[in-house]
Amino acid sequence: MSLLQKFTDGLKKTSDDFKGNINNIFNKSKPPEEILSDLEDFMISSDIGLISTEKILNKVKEKKFDKQLFNKESFLKILRDEMISILKPCESNNLDKNTKLQSIIVCGVNGTGKTTTVGKLSKILKNMNKKIIVGACDTFRAAAIDQLEKVCNKNNVEVFKSNEGADPASVAYKTMEYALSNKFNTCIIDTAGRLHNKKNLMDEFSKIIRVIKKVDENAPHEIIIVLDATTGQNAMNQVTEFNKICNLSGIIMTKLDGTAKGGVLISISQKFKLPIYAIGIGEQPEDLHFFDAEKFVEALLR
Ligand SMILES: Nc1nc2c(ncn2[C@@H]2O[C@H](COP(=O)(O)OP(=O)(O)OP(=O)(O)O)[C@@H](O)[C@H]2O)c(=O)[nH]1
Numbered sequence: 523m524s525l526l527q528k529f530t531d532g533l534k535k536t537s538d539d540f541k542g543n544i545n546n547i548f549n550k551s552k553p554p555e556e557i558l559s560d561l562e563d564f565m566i567s568s569d570i571g572l573i574s575t576e577k578i579l580n581k582v583k584e585k586k587f588d589k590q591l592f593n594k595e596s597f598l599k600i601l602r603d604e605m606i607s608i609l610k611p612c613e614s615n616n617l618d619k620n621t622k623l624q625s626i627i628v629c630g631v632n633g634t635g636k637t638t639t640v641g642k643l644s645k646i647l648k649n650m651n652k653k654i655i656v657g658a659c660d661t662f663r664a665a666a667i668d669q670l671e672k673v674c675n676k677n678n679v680e681v682f683k684s685n686e687g688a689d690p691a692s693v694a695y696k697t698m699e700y701a702l703s704n705k706f707n708t709c710i711i712d713t714a715g716r717l718h719n720k721k722n723l724m725d726e727f728s729k730i731i732r733v734i735k736k737v738d739e740n741a742p743h744e745i746i747i748v749l750d751a752t753t754g755q756n757a758m759n760q761v762t763e764f765n766k767i768c769n770l771s772g773i774i775m776t777k778l779d780g781t782a783k784g785g786v787l788i789s790i791s792q793k794f795k796l797p798i799y800a801i802g803i804g805e806q807p808e809d810l811h812f813f814d815a816e817k818f819v820e821a822l823l824r
């Protein structure tokens with residue numbers, strides 16, 4: 523199956539929502555002002571974000587509602603061009619920084635899909651012939667360590683673990699040491715879900731970052747926040763809050779298959795301009811893909 527087909531299947535809910543709304547707006551004959559106001563409502567409720575919505579509306583207005591010029595097709599063209607111009611600069615698959623040991627910390631609030639994403643990502647990197655180790659730094663629950671081992675073992679990816687209740691920073695440190703001395707190419711650290719307003723948990727997260735610098739002063743090479751698309755605009759706050767603690771280097775957005783709120787990727791890109799490394803469009807190990815702006819937009823507006 524082509525990547526476009528996978529994106530199309532995965533983004534079906536958002537795409538159906540987009541299509542349905544746009545068709546409704548243009549199906550009835552209405553005064554231009556009403557069309558404009560409906561388009562504004564549609565774009566805001568689709569999580570495209572205020573700034574992008576405004577930009578698109580201005581471009582639409584430039585067409586002055588000449589009936590010959592302004593129709594669904596010309597609106598779709600403006601929307602497509604604007605989405606690509608926002609998303610394209612955020613497209614990145616540069617997770618191979620060519621260092622001796624690439625270290626990647628994965629963070630986010632509870633249940634966004636971090637652990638499953640670590641499993642999926644390790645599969646992708648393994649297929650790129652990388653020697654990968656994953657650190658089980660969510661030590662709150664034994665089940666979290668078991669879950670990580672399960673998703674990694676499927677792909678023959680080694681997991682470095684300690685016991686339940688161990689200090690996550692110490693597990694991260696030991697994982698890095700082990701990775702360096704055993705010549706791994708990539709070290710991915712899975713962390714526990716944490717709410718940004720829980721100071722002790724955020725302090726613990728800072729400690730993980732601090733401690734691995736003792737093994738490699740350039741570490742971590744990446745701090746990736748995993749966001750759940752179904753949370754819509756709340757994902758924006760999560761990026762803001764985690765960014766206060768660390769320098770996030772990129773985003774992975776999961777569960778784009780489970781929501782009609784896929785437009786949130788556009789407002790996030792517009793606001794933070796962080797690389798989007800990958801998107802999750804399903805629960806299976808192969809359902810994580812490097813982000814491709816054109817294919818994403820094409821699937822959304824197909
Ligand atoms: N539909 C869908 N489900 C996903 C996707 N990514 C993850 N999930 C599901 O989301 C649920 C939570 O995933 P986890 O990987 O355990 O999330 P987590 O962030 O590690 O959770 P905590 O460690 O408890 O914070 C699981 O049921 C996953 O299968 C996705 O792209 N699409």
Ligand SMILES: [Mg+2]
Pocket residue numbers: 636637638660666713714715
């Ligand atoms: Mg987890």
